[in-house]
Structure formats: C-alpha cells, structure tokens
Amino acid sequence: MQPQLIAPAVEREDEQSSEPPSRMRADEPPSLSVPESSLKSPAGSQWSDWRWQIRNRIRTLEQLSAYLPGLSEREDLKAVIAKYPMAITPYYASLIRKPDLSDPIFRMSVPNPQELSDPPCLSEDPLEEHIDMPVPGLIHRYKDRALLIATTTCSMYCRHCTRKRIAGTRETAISSRRLRQVVEYLQAHPEITDVIISGGDPLTMADSALESVLSAVRSVKTVQVIRIGTRVPVVLPMRITDELVQMLRKYHPLWINTHFNHPNELTPDSAAACTKLADAGIPLGNQSVLLRGVNDQPQILEELYRGLVRIRVRPYYLYQCDLVRGVEHFRTSVRAGIEIMEYLRGRISGIAIPTFVVDAPHGGGKIPVLPNYVVSMSPTHTVLRNYEGLLIHYPEPGVETKPDEQTELHGMPGVWELAAGKASVIQPARTLRGQRREKIRNRSGLESTGFLFD
Numbered sequence: 001m002q003p004q005l006i007a008p009a010v011e012r013e014d015e016q017s018s019e020p021p022s023r024m025r026a027d028e029p030p031s032l033s034v035p036e037s038s039l040k041s042p043a044g045s046q047w048s049d050w051r052w053q054i055r056n057r058i059r060t061l062e063q064l065s066a067y068l069p070g071l072s073e074r075e076d077l078k079a080v081i082a083k084y085p086m087a088i089t090p091y092y093a094s095l096i097r098k099p100d101l102s103d104p105i106f107r108m109s110v111p112n113p114q115e116l117s118d119p120p121c122l123s124e125d126p127l128e129e130h131i132d133m134p135v136p137g138l139i140h141r142y143k144d145r146a147l148l149i150a151t152t153t154c155s156m157y158c159r160h161c162t163r164k165r166i167a168g169t170r171e172t173a174i175s176s177r178r179l180r181q182v183v184e185y186l187q188a189h190p191e192i193t194d195v196i197i198s199g200g201d202p203l204t205m206a207d208s209a210l211e212s213v214l215s216a217v218r219s220v221k222t223v224q225v226i227r228i229g230t231r232v233p234v235v236l237p238m239r240i241t242d243e244l245v246q247m248l249r250k251y252h253p254l255w256i257n258t259h260f261n262h263p264n265e266l267t268p269d270s271a272a273a274c275t276k277l278a279d280a281g282i283p284l285g286n287q288s289v290l291l292r293g294v295n296d297q298p299q300i301l302e303e304l305y306r307g308l309v310r311i312r313v314r315p316y317y318l319y320q321c322d323l324v325r326g327v328e329h330f331r332t333s334v335r336a337g338i339e340i341m342e343y344l345r346g347r348i349s350g351i352a353i354p355t356f357v358v359d360a361p362h363g364g365g366k367i368p369v370l371p372n373y374v375v376s377m378s379p380t381h382t383v384l385r386n387y388e389g390l391l392i393h394y395p396e397p398g399v400e401t402k403p404d405e406q407t408e409l410h411g412m413p414g415v416w417e418l419a420a421g422k423a424s425v426i427q428p429a430r431t432l433r434g435q436r437r438e439k440i441r442n443r444s445g446l447e448s449t450g451f452l453f454d
C-alpha cells in the first residue's frame, strides 16, 4: 500500500475525524453509524479477507435495511432485487457517506425502483452480444478480438450494468466443456490475437478456477494478449492478494481494465490493489461509465482521472450509458459527455483523458465522440481549433505558405483566410497562456522563445 498517494485522508485518519471508513487503514473494519451486527463485524483480519467480504455481501432488503435503517420501509425494492439481483460488499457499502441517491456509491449499488421503468428505446441486450456469440460465452465482434464471459458472478452488482440480463441472475462460472469449445474456436480463428476475459467479474473466481481459464486461453498459440475486465480493485480490493498476483504474472502479456466511476472509490485499499497489480508489470486501464447523478460533472471526472493516474491506472474509455433496460435513470445526453471532454482537454494531461465512446446499438462497436476540433478544410490547409479557442491552420504537404501573403490582409483575418493560407493563426485575447508568453517575450534580452539555453 502507498498511503502517501492519498496523503491528506491518511493524515486525517489519526485525528478520529468524520472521514468515511473507506479512508481508514486496510485492516480495520469500518465504524459506520449503522448496527454493527448487520455486517457481522469481524476481527480486523476478516475484514481484509476477500472470501469473508463475498460471504457477507448485502443481498436482501432485510440485510440492506439493517445496514441502512432508513430503507427498512422500502418494500418496493423487493421487486427490483427480484428482477436485478443486489450484492454489495461490506467494503463497498462502507464507502457510502450519505444513505440516499445523492451519494454516488449509494446510487451505483443500492437498487432503485426506477430500474423497472423502461422507455421503449431500451432493450435487454442493445449491443446484440448474443448474436455475436459463435460459441456460448464467447463474443466475437471485431476481427482480432474476442470476449469471454467466464462467470456471471460479481462481488457487487452495479445498478448501471450493461449485462444486467446475466450478471448475478445465476452465480455460475464457465464449465470445462464450454471452455474446451472456446479453445477450439480460438484455435480455428488465428486472426483472434487478443482475448478479454470478462463476465460478470472474473476476479471473483477462485485462483485455481481463474487459472484454468487463463491457461486454456494461453494454450492457443495465436493469442498474443490476454486482458481481464474487472471491478474488483474498486469494490473488493482485498481480492488482489499476493497469491493472485503471482499467478497472474505467469500469463503475460496480461492487461487489466478496471472500472472506477467516482473519486470516492479512490481509497487506500483500492490504491494498494492497483499498486500490487502495476508492480507485477500488469498495465492498468480504466473504463468509466458516464452516469447521471454520479459523475456527470466535469470536475468530478477531472478529480477521478487525476487520482487514477497517481495510482498508475490509465483512463482508457468513458462510456456513454448503453441503451440497456433498467438504466434509464442513469442516462445522460451525449452532449454532456462532449462538454466533459471539452473541459478536460488542455486542463489535464493527455494520459489522464480517456476516449469518450458510444458503444453503438446493434453491435456497431465503439464510436469515439469528440468535440469538433476541425473548423474548416481547403485543398491546401486544414483549420483547427484548440481548447482555448485559438484557430490555427495546418498546411498540407507540398503547400508553401508565403509569408508575404499574410501581409496582404485588410482588417482582421477570418477562417477563410486561414484556410486559404493568407493568415496562419487567430489568437483569442487574454488567455492565461498568452499572458505567460507575453511576459517571456518582454523579458529583457530575450527576443525569441525558440531557444532553451544561452
């Protein structure tokens, strides 16, 4: 664990402050203002035992209302749980700071009657994964990649899950007969070089069961890269044990994509889990989902992405919410995502900016969606804009922009002049960067900014 990563919280820990339990030491059970009996509060060592966490997941309304007494009257939640199972690890429940929908952890984990109200545009399987399954459990959509559903179990059932139709409906893992069929298919399709092991959450499997899947996939000579998709570092970080990591590192090149959605999920425990994986040479990516009321504010995602880079997790995708039944209340407009991308660019490093994608209905695959940076094009120049609103032209190869043309202007240049090569840039007034450059230019003796050393 690297507590210095979340230093301010760790400092506060010693002050017995009102910080949420998530900010406490990894081996301490939390002390929420809820009946301790509800979580069968264990000795510290048990809290850190991932099997204890799985065994003690909150699965029924009775368990939930024992933990969050304000929900004891919510009989309406029973119908939601019957349709879409609930499971919340004690660890993840301990991250709830306020027991209502304004709390992002509560919103992502506690069932909501709105899950039962679906407009007609939603469907069970909008990505049509079942049609792209040549072998049960193996989705082959893109030519060189396939995704294997290794289990239908997750430690926590996210209320916004794209695979609500299968996640948790039966907690089961792939059989050896099915796994053999998958291997045969991969052998017959050498164009598949990259296999994603997903679910459900494959890291809920016992090490030996997971290793059977990994070694079966690795036995296919044409598979070059294995990826694991998991939310375990976020919702059950104690699952990342030394033994697991030792086992995983046998199957390199192995990548892991995890699923943080909100800065409140960045805790010393989740940082420790990611650190262990990164130290084992496993590159880590993060796939967030844009969720109304959870992370649809640019500043929230800025904080999340900065935090992820600190723990060596590269923000990879930001997904527009899929058109899945049961998630309408989480959906935002596509415009909200574009606004967020507009905010992030120029504000945080490129390594902290994910690609915003719409996973297209009908199995159309991921479509990147960006703010518009191409303003105009001519045969000779492309006019681009940057995050500040600066407009600049990029000459196509073979075009010679004559400096004297730029002096023939009468009045201020416009976009047409940039596209025609008659001007090269239109600067917005008084940007921070402009003021900084001005100061540098005005420094005595420094006439050019094009050198580093005297």
Ligand code: SF4
Binding pocket: 153, 154, 156, 157, 158, 160, 161, 162, 163, 164, 167, 199, 200, 201, 230, 231
């Ligand atoms: S961990 Fe993944 S598969 Fe499981 S419920 Fe959450 S989003 Fe769905």
